[in-house]
Amino acid sequence: MSRSLRRGVLAATVLSLSIATLSACGAGNDAQTLQVEPDNAATSVGDIKLQNVTVITQPDVNAKGPAVVAATVFNNGAKDQKLTAISVDGTGQSAKLSPVGGGSGAVSVPAGGSVVLGGKGNASAVLASGREAVKDGNVQPLTFTFSATGKVKTSAYVVPAKNYFQGYGPSQLPQPSGSASPSGSAKPSQSGKPSESAGPSGSGTPSASAHSGH
Structure with a gap:
């Protein structure tokens, strides 16, 4: 060759x-x-898909008070469904559900659409005794219950309401347990009028630095 x-x-x-x-x-x-799936808690059962499931606790590890469940719920079916309950497995605790606009009760998930739990202007799911139900750093099993699909079990990361999660955390931010309560011996201002700067030390409103865009 x-x-x-x-x-x-x-x-x-x-x-x-x-x-x-x-x-x-x-x-x-x-x-x-x-x-490739994103590195977060996600589960699909029938027409329902849960994504970014997170339990967000008080920012101070020693603070007692509510926690919230944040998630995005997708309904790929042809009929609307209602999210009727979210329970924390093994604790006997359930979240109080509130649809967009306030009130309490089931959260509607439109057919072919989605609903966000947590964050300003969204539906919410609040655990009244967050510190008793979950612990920061754990992966907590949860059960979501839907009107048609039924029970959907998933796991959620438990994180404090800091940094990225600050804007999605509990709206009630009590003082850390054991901290001094406001003293009743405070002296009035010399003018006899309340000072313009006076106000509750913990207003319970999210910080202005919260990520309201998420």
């Missing part, structure tokens, strides 16, 4: 291997790589 012929055969072989490699990569992307 001449040198030029050998070079032609070698080039054809390299080209064939390159095409085969690219084809294999394409199949891999379709089958596996493009189906």
